[in-house]
Each structure stands twice: as C-alpha cells, then as structure tokens.
Amino acid sequence: MPELVALxxxxxxxxxxxxxxxxxALSPGVPEGIRAALEAMRGEEAIRAVVLIGGGRTFIxxxxxxxxxxxxxGEKQRGAGLVPFLLEIEDFPKPVVAAIHGAALGGGLEVALxxxxxxxxxxxxxxxxxxxxxxxxxxxxxxxxPRLAGVAxxxxxxxxGDPIPAEEALQFGIVxxxxxxxxxxGAVEFAQEIAGRGEPPRxxxxxxxxxxxxPSNAAILAAAREQAAKKQRGMIAPLKAIDAIEAATKLSFxxxxxxxxxxxxxxxxxxxxxxxxxxxxxxxxxxxIPDIPPETAAIxxxxxxxxxxxxMGAGIAMAYANAGIPVILKExxxxxxxxCLARIQKNYSDSVNKGRFTQQWVDERRALIQxxxxxxxxxxxxxxxxxxFEGMDLKKxxxxxxxxxxxxxAILASNTSSLDIDQIAAATLRPQMVIGHxxxxxxxxxxxxEIVRGKATSREVIAASMALARRLGKVGVLVGNCRGFVGNRxxxxxxxxxxxxxxxxxRVEEVDGALYKFGMAMGPxxxxxxxxxxxxxxxxxxYRHLEEPGARRPLAADRLxxxxxxxxxxxxxxxxxxxxxxxxxxxxxxxxxxxxxxEAGIERRKIAPEEIVERTIYGLLNEGAxxxxxxxxxxxxxIDIIFLNGYGFPAYRGGPMWYADTxxxxxxxxxxxxxxxxxxxxxxxxxxxxxxxxxxxxxAAAG
Ligand code: T1G
Numbered sequence: 001m002p003e004l005v006a007l008x009x010x011x012x013x014x015x016x017x018x019x020x021x022x023x024x025a026l027s028p029g030v031p032e033g034i035r036a037a038l039e040a041m042r043g044e045e046a047i048r049a050v051v052l053i054g055g056g057r058t059f060i061x062x063x064x065x066x067x068x069x070x071x072x073x074g075e076k077q078r079g080a081g082l083v084p085f086l087l088e089i090e091d092f093p094k095p096v097v098a099a100i101h102g103a104a105l106g107g108g109l110e111v112a113l114x115x116x117x118x119x120x121x122x123x124x125x126x127x128x129x130x131x132x133x134x135x136x137x138x139x140x141x142x143x144x145x146p147r148l149a150g151v152a153x154x155x156x157x158x159x160x161g162d163p164i165p166a167e168e169a170l171q172f173g174i175v176x177x178x179x180x181x182x183x184x185x186g187a188v189e190f191a192q193e194i195a196g197r198g199e200p201p202r203x204x205x206x207x208x209x210x211x212x213x214x215p216s217n218a219a220i221l222a223a224a225r226e227q228a229a230k231k232q233r234g235m236i237a238p239l240k241a242i243d244a245i246e247a248a249t250k251l252s253f254x255x256x257x258x259x260x261x262x263x264x265x266x267x268x269x270x271x272x273x274x275x276x277x278x279x280x281x282x283x284x285x286x287x288x289i290p291d292i293p294p295e296t297a298a299i300x301x302x303x304x305x306x307x308x309x310x311x312m313g314a315g316i317a318m319a320y321a322n323a324g325i326p327v328i329l330k331e332x333x334x335x336x337x338x339x340c341l342a343r344i345q346k347n348y349s350d351s352v353n354k355g356r357f358t359q360q361w362v363d364e365r366r367a368l369i370q371x372x373x374x375x376x377x378x379x380x381x382x383x384x385x386x387x388x389f390e391g392m393d394l395k396k397x398x399x400x401x402x403x404x405x406x407x408x409x410a411i412l413a414s415n416t417s418s419l420d421i422d423q424i425a426a427a428t429l430r431p432q433m434v435i436g437h438x439x440x441x442x443x444x445x446x447x448x449x450e451i452v453r454g455k456a457t458s459r460e461v462i463a464a465s466m467a468l469a470r471r472l473g474k475v476g477v478l479v480g481n482c483r484g485f486v487g488n489r490x491x492x493x494x495x496x497x498x499x500x501x502x503x504x505x506x507r508v509e510e511v512d513g514a515l516y517k518f519g520m521a522m523g524p525x526x527x528x529x530x531x532x533x534x535x536x537x538x539x540x541x542x543y544r545h546l547e548e549p550g551a552r553r554p555l556a557a558d559r560l561x562x563x564x565x566x567x568x569x570x571x572x573x574x575x576x577x578x579x580x581x582x583x584x585x586x587x588x589x590x591x592x593x594x595x596x597x598x599e600a601g602i603e604r605r606k607i608a609p610e611e612i613v614e615r616t617i618y619g620l621l622n623e624g625a626x627x628x629x630x631x632x633x634x635x636x637x638x639i640d641i642i643f644l645n646g647y648g649f650p651a652y653r654g655g656p657m658w659y660a661d662t663x664x665x666x667x668x669x670x671x672x673x674x675x676x677x678x679x680x681x682x683x684x685x686x687x688x689x690x691x692x693x694x695x696x697x698x699x700a701a702a703g
Contacts, residue, residue: 003033004020004033009046010188013047013188013195014041018054023061024056026063034085047094049097049191050094053099057101059102059103060107063106068133068268068277072273081261090116094195096116103125104124105126106129109128110140113204120178121166123165126166131237134276134277136240137158137241137260142247142256143244148172155220272652278658282637286635291459296463299461301325301383304326305327309341310336310389312387312439315441316415317369323472329370330375340371347442348365383468387439395414395427399427403429412434413465418485422456434456435457436452449472449477451465452481475641480630489623493623494524495536498523498524498612502556504607514609525573530567540558619683623686625657629688672685673685
C-alpha cells in the first residue's frame, strides 16, 4: 500500500502527492501526511515553493464522509477538525500551490483555498457540496471562498452545492491559471515563477477586498435565503450555509470560523444530515448486487431500439440519445410517430431556450434518434425497449415479434410499470435475455430506473442493465418480479390510504397539503392528476379479479374516471385546472366524495395532518417491509433510493425505510396496530416490522 502522502523534490520545488484512492478523501493520516511533508521542507533552503497534487483520478474529494458516522454516534471525538491544519498551510513561509484535476470538493476545495495559489486542469471541477450531505463547509470554506469569489458566488456555491468548471473558477478568481497538458509539470513551473517573484505568500484569509462590507450583501443573502426556501424546501443546511457566509461579511476571519464551526456542528448532528449521508452511500450501495460479481461480463450496448413512441417511448429515446447511444424509435402509424417527434423537438428547443443545452449539442443528439414504421435495423440492436400500451396481450405479441427480428444476444427490456416479467418473457424463446427496465415519466429527466429481474434473467443481462443505468445518468435499482414491483406496489398503498382519508373526512387539498408539508414533491392526489387517473384505473380494472371479495376499496377515483375526469389532461380530476395548469379545489369533487362516504356508511370527521401523514407513509413502509421479507428488494436502502428518485420522497428524510427508523420502529408498529384495530386487515403489520420493533432494532441494521 503506497504511502497516503508522498513527497518528492523537483529542483527548488517540493511536490506533495496524495494517494488515498479512490477519491483522495481527507481520511485519517492524510492531513497528518501533508503536515509532515510541509514540516520536512520548512527549514530546507533549497526548497523555494511547494506543489500539492492528487494522485490517481482526482484532487481531494473532501473530508472522509465515513468518519462522520463515528462522530455522530459518539464512537469518535471530532477534535479540532481541519481548521488548524489549514491555518498551518496558509501560514507556511513558502508559497504552496494547489494543482487541481478531477474534483476539488468540500474539504478538498477548502485545502486549496488555504493554499496561496491554485492551478487547474481544464476539465477540473471545484465545489462545496456539503449541503447535499445536510452539512455546511466546516473547514473555513464559508470564510475563505467569499474572500476569493465574492459574496454572491460563494453564497450560491455553498448554499446550492453544485460544483463549477475550472473556466468559471478562473473567472471568479478561485483558481489563478488553467493548465493545459501535464498538470504536475505545469504546476511546478508555475510554482517556480511564483518563487521567482520573491513575494511573501499571500494568505487568502487576509484578502478581504471582495467581502467589501457592502450593503448589497444583505440583498444577496436575502435572495439566496428565498431561493433556498423554494428550491431546497425543508432543508436546513442551505440556510445555515448562508448564515455562515453572512458571518464572513460581518466578523473577523477567526470569529467567522467559530460561527461556521458552530453551524457545522448543529448540522452534523441533525437527522437531516444523517439521512442525506445514508442517501449518499445508498446511491452507491444499490449498484452492488450480491450475486453478481463486479467482473461479470457486461454486454456492450452500441445501438438501441424502442417499440412504441408514446410519452414514455419519446422520453426513453431522448435518454438514450442524450447518452450518445443511437436509437431506432418504432411506431405503427405515421401520425403517431410525427406527434412523438414533434414532442421530442419541443422538449429539446425548450431546453435550449432555458440554456440547459447548446443548439449544437441538441442537433447531435436529435440526429441519433431514427424514427421508423418497421422492424428494419432491429437485427443490429444490442438492446430493445418495449414501451407500448400497458396490456399483457399486446406486450406478449410484441415480444414474440422481437424474438424473431432481434439477434440472439440482444437484451429485450420491457418498460412495463406493473405487469409480470416472466409472463412477458415466456412469449420468447430466450427468457434469459428478458428484463424489466421501468423508467419514470418524464423518462429523459427522472433519475430512477427500476430494473426488474425475471426468473430466467441472466447475470450478464442484469450487469449490463446496471451499467447502462449509470451511462444514461440514472440510478439503477434491481428489484424482483411481482405486481407493481417495488415502487408502484408500495405507492398503491400510499394512494389508497390517501383516498380512504377523503371518504373519512379530509379534503383533497388537506391530504395533498399535509404530504407536501412533510416534504413530498407533490401531494398524492395532484400526482394522480399529473400522471392521469385513467392509467391507474386501467390497472385497477385489470387486477380487480385478484382483490379480496368484500375488501373495502375507495370509490371516488373510479367515479371520477367514469365521469371522464382523468386529471390535467382532461382539465379536471381531483382538482379543476385553469390554463396555467394551477390546481383548483372543486366543490363537485367534494360532493362526489360525500356521496361515496354515504354509500360506504362512513361518518366523516375532522382529520389532523399528522394522521394523514401517518396513514399514507406508514401504509407505504409497511408494504415495504413485506417486500423485504419476500426478497423483492435486496436491502431497505434500495427502497429508499427508489422513492427518492422516482416518487418525490424528500431526500432529507432518507427514504421511507430510513424515516421509519428515525421515528422508531416501536412507535411505527404500535401506530399500525391501532390502525389495524380501526381499519381492519389492510393494516396487518408485516412480520418483519413486528419482529424488528419487538427486538428494538432498525431496518438499516437488518438490511
Ligand atoms: N468520503 C468517503 N468516501 C467517499 C467520498 C468521501 N468524501 N467520496 C467518494 N467516496 C467513495 C464512494 O462512496 C465510493 O465508494 C467511491 O469513493 C467512489 O465514489 C470539511 C465536511 C468525488 C464526484 O460531498 O461527489 O468535505 O462505493 O462512486 O462517481 O467542509 O464521489 O466504491 O465503496 O461517487 O467517480 C464533501 C463526495 C465531503 C464529495 C466521484 N465532499 N463524493 O464520483 O465515484 S464533506 C463530497 C462525490 C466535507 C468539509 C466537509 C463523488 C466524486 P465505493 P463514486 P464517482
């Protein structure tokens, strides 16, 4: 194992290299190694300046996030943290130059800011993403960054957490020079140039000119708070980051660092941070499939094809094209195909108008989508995604055709959101090549790809699907085959409870309001209207024969559909919609619900928001526990990642299973038992939940 930190001398320049793969995190031993290397050169006359560079693919990607859990669990003291170490770099008597490639993130950028100069490779990115972990920069980033980049830029970077490219960092004075070619060589040359000037090292903390103590700072900070409240609704850390920047504009550097440290500590021990760190590692954990070793041969995907150019087909085609994969898009009728191409064109133009993509980028991507009315070219496709109407007979017909026209090694994927993958696979002679690729609408935007493993699906097809998800910029989560898979199966319970609550007395906007306040991106009824009430109506009718005779079911949704109220697409559903698609509560719907309640013999009552949240979210996670028992989800974290990336569950609550652990399984279990007594067998607690609650355990520990 090479040393974590290596020192070599190149003429008058000392080069310190960090070797802590995979991302050179500031794990224990790294700051100590850098400190020791600096000390070794402090009195060495021959050394005139120092270069600090990352070994491997990146500069420092931040503090070691794995260490945070040890601190918040009390296993380890936080100690003085990184602040004193960075002051030592800043106070080093010889110029220290940070040479940045890959990413300088969090504590990594803070180390670079404490250096006297920064140079970067053109492809480098720098940022303070701590808020995405529910914390704020804790090593002086909120104090040094505004001194270099100005209050507005530093506030945006620390409050939003998005990295910026090297060119922009140069523009804002965060880096001093972009180095084409060999970064290490360029940095050594730059360090010699600096040493040659014979000036004392310039300390970032002493560069207050951009702080300005300017009255416009107040306006900048106020606007940032407003934006954070809107765009990062419910999150604490972005507002704390802005407080820390404000401290920089008002206090001395030392006082500002103390204010930052207190805010950091407050965030670090918050439930939100624990949840977001769970999500960070969770998004990486779901990529690991226990029975599929990382070296499993992955099928190369160079050409794709899609059957069905509806809303989903269009989004999936764009997802492939955006990843640079040529894709054939087949439809049966020219008119439908033209309609789809027009939607794709509008989608791309909107993105250009919003400055998200350049026209050239869009033209190149658009050219990768080849419309077709036949299976011509399907023989060359490495993967085919079926995205036709959600009916078993039609899907089986399509797969029987694909079985004839596709090459034997082609992956045959279905975008079904609930139908049995094994039944679909049985329509082919190659069930081992069949898999579910359940995209979420809009498929070119939503990050989740629910990958459904059939009984016969081969390891190679699964490995290729997981790799493809990353290539499409998606989070791929592998699940087992059952009705509604993981996401929709759980969401069905959540939706059903929402509709029961209406009949029991809650108003449409009260149910949605309670879940929106809880942090859901949108309330369940508004989601129904957005995705189309007719979609779930068709599925309910398809499965009605499987329902328990006499089991209670909510009535209003079917009635709305019988009235042709399918939601936004018909201008009315649970809400009425004006031209701007603003949802307006509709007294007609309230009357209809009262009628349904009377038919069901239900006496309506006032229902508190807390009960609305408990009924819907506990319904969801109780089903989640059953799914874990059945092995349909590999780990509780897989369920969490599915709901964060596919169903608008708030990331700062960590996902439904993590949230249950935060509330405490004992409390959740007791409440579900109460619901069982009040509302019957629908609420029978899952045996796993009962067992863990009685043992005082958590889903995370059981995972
Ligand atoms: N600490 C510990 N492990 C880390 C890590 C980190 N900072 N960053 C990545 N890893 C692990 C990750 O779990 C995975 O492990 C492997 O490295 C590869 O990562 C004081 C308090 C750098 C852009 O938030 O955004 O500094 O799964 O799969 O896609 O103010 O990793 O292989 O076992 O993501 O190429 C702030 C977090 C910390 C950056 C590379 N820093 N990292 O992406 O690889 S807080 C961050 C990333 C802080 C200071 C504060 C990305 C990446 P495994 P990967 P990638």
